[in-house]
Amino acid sequence: MKQSNLMAIIIISIASITTLGILSLLISSNGDNPVVDGSNGRTCIYGDFVADPSDAVVEIDMPAYQWKFAYCSITVYEGQRVIINMRSLDVPHGFAIDGYEQVRAFIPPDVDTSVEFVASLVGEFVYFCTVFCGEGHALHTGMLIVNQIASP
Numbered sequence: 001m002k003q004s005n006l007m008a009i010i011i012i013s014i015a016s017i018t019t020l021g022i023l024s025l026l027i028s029s030n031g032d033n034p035v036v037d038g039s040n041g042r043t044c045i046y047g048d049f050v051a052d053p054s055d056a057v058v059e060i061d062m063p064a065y066q067w068k069f070a071y072c073s074i075t076v077y078e079g080q081r082v083i084i085n086m087r088s089l090d091v092p093h094g095f096a097i098d099g100y101e102q103v104r105a106f107i108p109p110d111v112d113t114s115v116e117f118v119a120s121l122v123g124e125f126v127y128f129c130t131v132f133c134g135e136g137h138a139l140h141t142g143m144l145i146v147n148q149i150a151s152p
């Protein structure tokens with residue numbers, strides 16, 4: 001075999017291996033939802049949600065998946081009407097908030113599900129998945145923070 005042919009084969013091999021490596025990196029980084037760190041030590045898709053204190057109604061889009069809600073935490077202000085629109089990106093999940101017992105929803109895959117409530121209790125409340133959704137179910141939680149509106 002001629003030396004130049006051998007060189008060509010080596011160059012093509014290196015180029016193919018490099019291309020395959022880059023492709024597999026691209027595929028693996030897009031295969032799962034990207035995960036970000038929240039302020040409360042949790043990981044989620046979007047990070048932390050913080051409402052504008054001047055809004056009367058706060059509407060939040062919060063997909064759920066194994067084993068995270070899109071927001072690690074939701075911060076709202078006392079008296080605000082809160083609407084959380086949810087949709088499962090994989091298996092059935094549920095939603096409830098410790099301390100806000102009236103808030104409860106089943107979140108089937110690919111169906112829009114909403115909960116609506118007035119943030120009447122000030123404090124920190126854990127929200128959690130109510131449907132066993134796999135090995136990470138116990139970690140499928142987040143934190144609702146209801147702040148008092150500062151008095152003038």
Ligand SMILES: [Cu+2]
Nearest residue numbers: 093129133140
């Ligand atoms: Cu779940």
